[in-house]
Amino acid sequence: MNLELVALQAVLATIVTASxxxxxAALGELVTERSGVLNxxxxxxxxxxxxxGFAVALVTGSPxxxxxxxxxxxxxxxxxxxxxxxxxxANQVATGLALTLLGLGLSGLVGEHFVGQPGVRLxxxxxxxxxxxxxxxxxxxxxxxxxxxxxxxAFLVYRxxxxxxxxLILRAxxxxxxxxxxxxxxxxxVRWGAVLFxxxxxxxxxGYLSLAYTPQWIENMTAGRGWIALALVVFSSWxxxxxxxxxxxxxxxxxxxxxxxxxxxxVPAQLLSSLPYIVTIAALVVISKRRGAARADTPACLGQxxxxxx
Amino acid sequence: MRLELExxxxxxxxxxxxxxxxxxxxxxxxGAVIFAVSGVPPLKGLWIFFLEPFSSMWSIEELVVKATxxxxxxxxxxxxxxxxxxxxxxxxxxxxxALAGAIVPIFFNAWQSPLTLLAMLALGILGGMLWxxxxxxLKVRAGANEILVSLMLVYVSQLLLDWLVRGPWRDPHGYNFxxxxxxxxxxxxxxxxxGRLNWGIVLALLAAVSLAVLLRRTMKGFEIRVLGEAxxxxxxxxxxxxxxxxxxxxxxxxxxxxxxxxxLTSTVGQLQPNISPGYGFTAIIVAFLGRLDxxxxxxAALMLAVSYLGGEAAQVALGISDKxxxxxxxxxxxxxxxxxxxxxxxIRFVPGLPRGEVAR
Numbered sequence: 001m002n003l004e005l006v007a008l009q010a011v012l013a014t015i016v017t018a019s020x021x022x023x024x025a026a027l028g029e030l031v032t033e034r035s036g037v038l039n040x041x042x043x044x045x046x047x048x049x050x051x052x053g054f055a056v057a058l059v060t061g062s063p064x065x066x067x068x069x070x071x072x073x074x075x076x077x078x079x080x081x082x083x084x085x086x087x088x089x090a091n092q093v094a095t096g097l098a099l100t101l102l103g104l105g106l107s108g109l110v111g112e113h114f115v116g117q118p119g120v121r122l123x124x125x126x127x128x129x130x131x132x133x134x135x136x137x138x139x140x141x142x143x144x145x146x147x148x149x150x151x152x153x154a155f156l157v158y159r160x161x162x163x164x165x166x167x168l169i170l171r172a173x174x175x176x177x178x179x180x181x182x183x184x185x186x187x188x189x190v191r192w193g194a195v196l197f198x199x200x201x202x203x204x205x206x207g208y209l210s211l212a213y214t215p216q217w218i219e220n221m222t223a224g225r226g227w228i229a230l231a232l233v234v235f236s237s238w239x240x241x242x243x244x245x246x247x248x249x250x251x252x253x254x255x256x257x258x259x260x261x262x263x264x265x266x267v268p269a270q271l272l273s274s275l276p277y278i279v280t281i282a283a284l285v286v287i288s289k290r291r292g293a294a295r296a297d298t299p300a301c302l303g304q305x306x307x308x309x310x
Numbered sequence: 311m312r313l314e315l316e317x318x319x320x321x322x323x324x325x326x327x328x329x330x331x332x333x334x335x336x337x338x339x340x341g342a343v344i345f346a347v348s349g350v351p352p353l354k355g356l357w358i359f360f361l362e363p364f365s366s367m368w369s370i371e372e373l374v375v376k377a378t379x380x381x382x383x384x385x386x387x388x389x390x391x392x393x394x395x396x397x398x399x400x401x402x403x404x405x406x407x408a409l410a411g412a413i414v415p416i417f418f419n420a421w422q423s424p425l426t427l428l429a430m431l432a433l434g435i436l437g438g439m440l441w442x443x444x445x446x447x448l449k450v451r452a453g454a455n456e457i458l459v460s461l462m463l464v465y466v467s468q469l470l471l472d473w474l475v476r477g478p479w480r481d482p483h484g485y486n487f488x489x490x491x492x493x494x495x496x497x498x499x500x501x502x503x504x505g506r507l508n509w510g511i512v513l514a515l516l517a518a519v520s521l522a523v524l525l526r527r528t529m530k531g532f533e534i535r536v537l538g539e540a541x542x543x544x545x546x547x548x549x550x551x552x553x554x555x556x557x558x559x560x561x562x563x564x565x566x567x568x569x570x571x572x573x574l575t576s577t578v579g580q581l582q583p584n585i586s587p588g589y590g591f592t593a594i595i596v597a598f599l600g601r602l603d604x605x606x607x608x609x610a611a612l613m614l615a616v617s618y619l620g621g622e623a624a625q626v627a628l629g630i631s632d633k634x635x636x637x638x639x640x641x642x643x644x645x646x647x648x649x650x651x652x653x654x655x656x657i658r659f660v661p662g663l664p665r666g667e668v669a670r
Contacts, residue, residue: 040457080644087313088651093396093457095647097594102640108633224465231458270473277462281448288453307315307655 005135011259013139016147017213019251021046021205023150025229026236026243027157028074028201033233034161035194036174036301040096041081042202043226044103045074049203051111054210054217057120063211066120067146067204070211074203075196077103082195086188089305104220111217119215122146122208144212146204151244153201158240170194174299177306187306202226224277231280235287237297246283253279315655322653329649330599330606334613336645341638350628358627359620359638371507373615375577379404379569379589380611381514384596385521385604386562392525392602394538395558399445399460400566401590402467403438407567408574409471410437412581415497416479416490426496431513431571438567439560441467446559450552456559464590475581490581499576510572515608517565522604534558566590587618588636595643598650614639 025046032039052073057066081099084090122144125131130141161167172180173190181187205225210217228250236242257272338356345355363369383400390397397403411434414426445459476488484491499508525531537544537554545551569589578585596614600606621635651657 084644084648088648088657089315089655090647090651094391094594094598095644097398098640098643098647101591101595101643102637105633105636105638105640109631109637112631112633224462227458227461231455231462234455234458268473268477270469274466274469277465281444281454281459281462284454284458285448285452288455307317 009135009139011255013143015248015251015255016139016143017251018254019248020147020150021208021213022225022229022232022250023154023205023244023247024146024208025202025205025226026232026247027150027154027240028198028205029229030233030236030238030240030243031157031161031170031201032194032198033302034170034174034238034299035191036177036299036304036306037085037191037195037198038092038096038303039078039081039085039099039195039198040093040230041077041099041103041226042198042229043222043224044100045077045199045202046103046206046209046226046229047107047220047222048077048103048110049074049206050210050221051107051114051206051217052203053207054119054215055110055114057211058114058117061120063120063122066211067122067207070203070207071200072203074206075200077106077203078195078199081199082192085305086191086195089307092303092305100226108219111219114217115219117217119210119217121215122212146208146212154240154244161240171299174301177301177304181306181308187308191306202229205229228276228280231284235283237287238299239297250276250279312660314658314660315651316658317655318653325649325653326601329652330601330610330646332652333599333642333645333649336649337638337642340641340645344634344637345630348630350630355624355628355630359624359634360616362623362627363616363619368505369619371505373612373619374511375506375508376615376618377608377611378508378510378514378576379573379586380593380596380614381511381518381608382565382569382572383562383590383593384600384607384611385518386565387593387597388600388602388604388607389521389525389534390558390562391597392538393534393554393558394541395555395562396457397442397445397460397559397562398457398594399442399462399464399590400562400593401586401588402460402464403441403563403566404570404573404586404590405464405467405471406441407434407438407570408578408581408585409467409474409570410434410440410567411571411574412479412490415493416581419491422494422496424496427499427575430497430575431568434567434571434574435564436567438563438565438570440563441567442559442563443556446556446563449555456555471581471585472583475583479581481580488583492580493575497575498579499572501576506577508572508576510576513568513572517568518604518608521561525604530557566593592618592639595639595646598643599646614642617642 025042029042049070053066053070056069057063081095084095085092124142124144127141131137169185169190173187177187206222209221232243232246235246254276257275261269261272342352342356345352363373387400411430413433414430441463444463445456448454448459449456475490479490481489481491499510501508533549537549537551541551573585592614596607596610600610617635617638621632624630625632
């Protein structure tokens with residue numbers, strides 16, 4: 001292989017790793033929003049997952065325990081959010097913001113001792129035979145376990161939402177909580193499940209950052225990825241398939257920014273760093289404009305509290 | 311045992327006052343637990359964190375200085391949130407205001423007159439408004455979610471600031487430090503007395519009082535409340551929610567911009583990569599703790615300012631991380647929101663299984 005192909009291969013492989021945390025976090029939020037709950041705390045749960053995963057992996061030496069810890073930390077942080085918004089019917093927007101602020105604060109506090117320490121890297125799998133295929137082998141079959149897990153999860157979430165009884169209930173709760181309640185389904189119970197799932201996946205997305213993408217702990221290392229994940233859910237019209245495309249598109253934008261920077265093109269580094277945010281805004285504008293006519297995909301009860309009547 | 315909410319016939323006036331107090335109390339208890347866990351005697355910790363800032367004239371002045379931007383931003387956000395407009399990018403509007411205000415001393419360095427300061431303040435407001443106009447217009451024109459757009463612009467504004475102070479706006483005689491020229495004389499906010507206290511607080515109080523009057527005594531205030539609490543009724547009354555989005559963003563963005571330029575001309579004194587310790591985000595907590603009321607915001611801003619100062623004091627005296635303050639702030643917002651439920655609902659603990667189980 002010549003040099004350019006090797007470089008292209010490296011770029012494509014990093015795009016996959018840059019997209020995975022976005023996909024994981026957005027997938028969790030997609031399920032949460034399908035149940036009618038808007039959790040703006042993704043950034044907070046992600047960053048807490050990042051520090052928890054990093055710390056546990058460092059202490060135990062096992063990145064897999066780190067992964068587990070990051071999911072648990074994300075879900076644990078979702079608990080106060082669930083209690084406030086579901087049991088105490090607090091405003092979801094405000095509570096989600098509180099969650100982000102708390103997550104950023106807690107992770108800074110917990111992670112203080114870990115700043116600058118070398119992390120434990122989640123190793124890449126080398127699927128026999130397949131990863132030896134020239135060029136595409138390492139990109140497609142030489143990634144770490146979470147890359148595959150995120151794609152499989154996306155497929156499972158799709159199956160769950162559209163081809164299972166559970167998905168039917170989930171959508172019923174998200175689209176019309178009063179009717180779902182009248183049919184005897186526990187609206188609060190389903191939403192609790194969705195909130196915890198969203199928390200765990202956000203935590204996992206954060207853990208991916210500190211265990212695989214850049215194995216170290218830096219304060220606020222999520223750098224707005226939780227918010228981009230939220231935008232991706234809107235961008236995907238709450239469809240898991242489109243979410244994969246959206247996440248990889250954003251991963252590509254991030255990485256291309258880095259490479260253009262590396263090539264020494266006369267563009268300020270800060271402009272390239274701000275690309276993901278600007279692209280997010282542009283994508284929101286385009287998708288919102290188009291969606292004006294067909295709002296069918298938006299969960300109708302998104303952001304609305306539910307108090308069971310007696 | 312399960313928890314059940316029972317709607318009150320009307321908003322509880324007692325709880326409206328009691329809930330923020332209960333929230334602060336609950337935060338103190340949580341704080342004591344956090345101290346105990348980190349091995350600090352809880353009472354000593356609470357004393358240093360929350361009461362020491364009131365013990366000297368110096369720290370009281372510092373408290374007011376820190377409360378100034380929180381009041382300005384918190385009032386504007388209160389108005390926006392009341393109208394159901396979710397501007398969470400005040401930190402970005404603050405940065406944009408500071409950038410706009412800095413144009414005067416950087417490009418017209420020799421101009422020294424009282425008008426210099428006025429021009430800087432006006433530009434600061436304008437900068438904040440312009441930055442806030444982006445999410446407002448995108449919301450009105452394209453229906454783009456204002457929460458996400460305003461938040462994304464925080465990152466963009468900080469990268470813009472970073473580029474300017476490292477590149478074109480860097481002080482040419484500054485030994486390559488990422489800083490602009492230092493501001494002098496009329497490029498800075500005059501102090502009140504010899505200490506750190508400056509005229510910014512007067513502007514902040516003026517803004518709070520004006521907004522309080524606007525919300526309580528004017529037609530616009532009524533419109534804000536109606537559109538916020540009953541958007542459908544508001545539309546029937548002929549109020550335009552699009553115009554309200556623009557109005558709320560202009561007011562909250564302009565005030566955040568003013569806060570930015572006041573910080574710049576008083577405590578910071580020149581452009582540098584960091585000009586705010588997250589005032590734009592803390593002000594969200596201030597707005598809710600102050601019950602989305604400008605006068606309440608003044609009290610809430612002072613309390614949050616205590617957490618900033620207390621955090622610094624605790625770091626020195628107890629050796630605990632200054633990041634503890636951020637945790638306290640987040641916990642406080644949680645408690646405020648939890649206690650607010652009591653205004654509209656009674657909470658009952660009913661023995662027995664969750665309802666779904668009983669129904670079948």
